[in-house]
Amino acid sequence: MQDSPPRGPASTDDKIDYACDIIDRCLATHLWYSVSEARNLTRISRAVLMPAQPRSNRFRLPEPPLTASTKIPFIDLQSQYRRLKPSIERRIQRVLDHGQYILGPEVMELERALAAFSGARDVVTVASGTDALRLPLMAESIGPGDAVFLPAFTFTATAEVPVALGASPVFVDVDPTTFNIDPASLEFQIARIRREGRLRPRAVIAVDLFGLPADYDRLGEICHREGLFLLADAAQSFGASLGGRRVGSLAPVTATSFFPAKPLGGYGEGGAIFTDDPARAAIYRSLRAHGAGENRYDIVRIGTNARLDTLQAAILLAKLEVFEDELAARERIAQDYDHLLAGHVAVPPRRPGATSAWAQYCILVKDRDRVAQALADAGIPTAIYYPKPLHFQPAFRQYGDGPGSLPVSERLCLNILALPMHPYLDRETIERIAGTVIAAVTVPAVKT
Ligand SMILES: Cc1ncc(COP(=O)(O)O)c(C=O)c1O
Numbered sequence: 001m002q003d004s005p006p007r008g009p010a011s012t013d014d015k016i017d018y019a020c021d022i023i024d025r026c027l028a029t030h031l032w033y034s035v036s037e038a039r040n041l042t043r044i045s046r047a048v049l050m051p052a053q054p055r056s057n058r059f060r061l062p063e064p065p066l067t068a069s070t071k072i073p074f075i076d077l078q079s080q081y082r083r084l085k086p087s088i089e090r091r092i093q094r095v096l097d098h099g100q101y102i103l104g105p106e107v108m109e110l111e112r113a114l115a116a117f118s119g120a121r122d123v124v125t126v127a128s129g130t131d132a133l134r135l136p137l138m139a140e141s142i143g144p145g146d147a148v149f150l151p152a153f154t155f156t157a158t159a160e161v162p163v164a165l166g167a168s169p170v171f172v173d174v175d176p177t178t179f180n181i182d183p184a185s186l187e188f189q190i191a192r193i194r195r196e197g198r199l200r201p202r203a204v205i206a207v208d209l210f211g212l213p214a215d216y217d218r219l220g221e222i223c224h225r226e227g228l229f230l231l232a233d234a235a236q237s238f239g240a241s242l243g244g245r246r247v248g249s250l251a252p253v254t255a256t257s258f259f260p261a262k263p264l265g266g267y268g269e270g271g272a273i274f275t276d277d278p279a280r281a282a283i284y285r286s287l288r289a290h291g292a293g294e295n296r297y298d299i300v301r302i303g304t305n306a307r308l309d310t311l312q313a314a315i316l317l318a319k320l321e322v323f324e325d326e327l328a329a330r331e332r333i334a335q336d337y338d339h340l341l342a343g344h345v346a347v348p349p350r351r352p353g354a355t356s357a358w359a360q361y362c363i364l365v366k367d368r369d370r371v372a373q374a375l376a377d378a379g380i381p382t383a384i385y386y387p388k389p390l391h392f393q394p395a396f397r398q399y400g401d402g403p404g405s406l407p408v409s410e411r412l413c414l415n416i417l418a419l420p421m422h423p424y425l426d427r428e429t430i431e432r433i434a435g436t437v438i439a440a441v442t443v444p445a446v447k448t
Pocket of ligand 1: 128129130131154155157158207233235236257258259269270271
């Protein structure tokens with residue numbers, strides 16, 4: 001018997017039509033459908049789709065575009081440093097004074113502070129977000145012959161970790177209303193892998209793209225039913241919440257990154273693993289320190305070196321002091337962008353009951369490269385996350401099913417554009433950026 005997705009269109013052609021339909025309507029109307037409307041779309045028929053209510057532009061009209069000489073940063077770490085300079089310098093000096101550069105007291109202090117902030121019982125800091133994904137998969141003994149399901153619309157690290165352990169990534173499409181892993185596509189891929197019988201389904205890595213948590217209620221149900229390990233890749237979402245619970249306590253195990261550009265970023269590499277399971281936490285602590293047991297020369301498993309530097313922990317402790325305030329600023333800035341841009345471009349999706357950490361503020365625009373060039377000409381940097389879905393990347397092509405197999409991910413890569421986003425963006429700059437975007441999408445391209 002043929003498996004088909006439990007919800008949504010059955011054939012690949014239908015799926016492409018369905019994805020393009022939603023994204024085209026967003027581009028044409030500049031409005032996102034609510035999640036329930038999109039669910040109706042998948043369950044009933046496209047005809048029931050009604051656009052969401054337009055939002056009003058409550059700010060004054062944007063200023064004329066910036067000139068190239070007034071460059072603005074994409075992420076402004078200097079403003080944050082000026083704010084935190086005394087605290088950062090005091091904390092760094094303390095580390096230099098005690099000299100415990102590896103697993104010093106600041107590392108334990110940071111782990112306690114992150115646990116209190118997130119609501120997770122245990123936090124194990126590690127050397128990068130990539131290590132925060134790698135250690136939990138190592139602890140589950142994931143390796144050759146195992147299938148790890150993950151979205152195609154993500155950063156390469158999500159897929160590179162299972163491959164490095166010898167496992168096979170199975171790419172899953174994303175939900176056009178959240179950009180996160182689509183539970184219906186996940187169920188379809190699990191059924192396909194089971195039917196083919198070549199790989200053992202073992203784990204799901206959900207990514208909280210751009211800072212918005214994935215649908216952990218549905219993902220938790222699917223993983224429980226299918227006996228799969230659920231790992232949250234929260235590299236972009238630390239500080240976000242869902243149903244009143246913070247990232248770190250939404251999945252059995254969560255990985256985050258402290259890469260400098262992340263919502264909570266250090267001045268170098270860093271990451272952390274969150275779990276409520278003390279047995280797992282103990283294994284992660286052992287794995288990050290070469291598989292040590294009772295002491296560092298008692299080697300009880302094959303581990304690695306994945307410890308967070310004490311100096312990075314000290315810097316992150318200083319940054320954590322203002323993190324709540326920075327998250328509130330990111331939310332305010334996102335709302336300002338929304339109000340200025342809604343009706344002109346498709347603004348980022350939101351989920352009822354969820355807050356985003358706003359690692360990125362991404363719009364969808366039709367003529368993306370021309371709009372990006374107009375912004376660059378006005379001294380406004382943009383970024384494209386991501387120019388290709390992972391199953392199109394040469395390194396991962398062998399694991400995917402080629403063009404047309406994951407239509408939403410493929411389509412988003414053509415239209416997505418990230419605007420400057422950081423907690424120190426002032427209103428005037430936001431209005432100038434929005435004004436330049438609006439001018440670029442309004443003025444038709446000049447024919448030569
Ligand atoms: C979704 C996602 N996963 C994993 C990572 C890896 O984090 P790190 O660069 O700290 O290793 C990143 C970093 O950009 C990311 O965006």
